[in-house]
Amino acid sequence: MVANENGKKKGLAWLKSSFFSQSSTDVENVEKEEIRNEERAIAMKENEQITQQSNNVFAKDNQDKIILDLIVPLENLIKDRQLIQYKNKGLEEQIYAANETINRMKQDLVKKDQQIQEKNKEIRNLEANLTSKQMNYDQLLEDYKEYQSTSNMEYETISNQLSAEINKYNKLSEEAKNSQYQNMLKIGELEEKVRSLEIENQQNKDKYQRAFDEKTELIKTINDFTQRMTFSLSPKAVDSSETE
DSSP states (O other), X not given: OXXXXXXXXXXXXXXXXXXXXXXXXXXXXXXXXXXXXXXXXXXXXXXXHHHHHHXXXXXXXXXXXXXXXXXXXXXXXXXXXXHHHHHHHHHHHHHHHHHHHHHHHHHHHXXXXXXXXXXXXHHHHHHHHHHHHHHHHHHHHHHXXXXXXXXXXXXXXXXXXXXXXXXXXXXXXXXXXXXXXXXXXXXXHHHHHHHHHHHHHHHHHHHHHHHHHHHHHHHHXXXXXXXXXXXXXXXXXXXXXXXX
């Protein structure tokens, strides 16, 4: 029974250390399982030996009625104790399995915590990027509003200038049309005057040509007359010179 109690204490101590262990590796779990199996086998052998000894000591055939009255409750107590030990073994196995599950869950929880931290880091990075992009968007929106306001003012200015230029163009176009019409009238008058001048010039040319022809004829007549006069006076001049 002392050996059984020692084995039980060792098993409970091992279970407590396993329960409060924060990070147990697979190798340690295997080693603990082997130790636990060995302790369980030793405890079972010790219980069997104790049961056999008690059966031999408390054999009903060798005892009187008073002793038999004491043996029966004692056997019941031993059987109850063995049943409790059996149940405790089952509970220990369940506790061990639960501890294994808890350790796995703790490891998973550590991994999940690491993943959550990584995700939180990613979320912070995304939030920083989003904040930066939001600031850039706000700046772009402000620049766009300023550009839109400036563009509207420039559009109004250009539109007014365009309207003024269109009015000026229409006025100049109207003036150009009037000027063109006046020029056409003036050109017509000038062309008519040119034609009149050409006719008059032609007439003057004809008059000049007739006068020139008459003058030429007159000069010819004068020259002929001069030549005849010169010829008729030539012998007399010679005679007068010789007389002198």
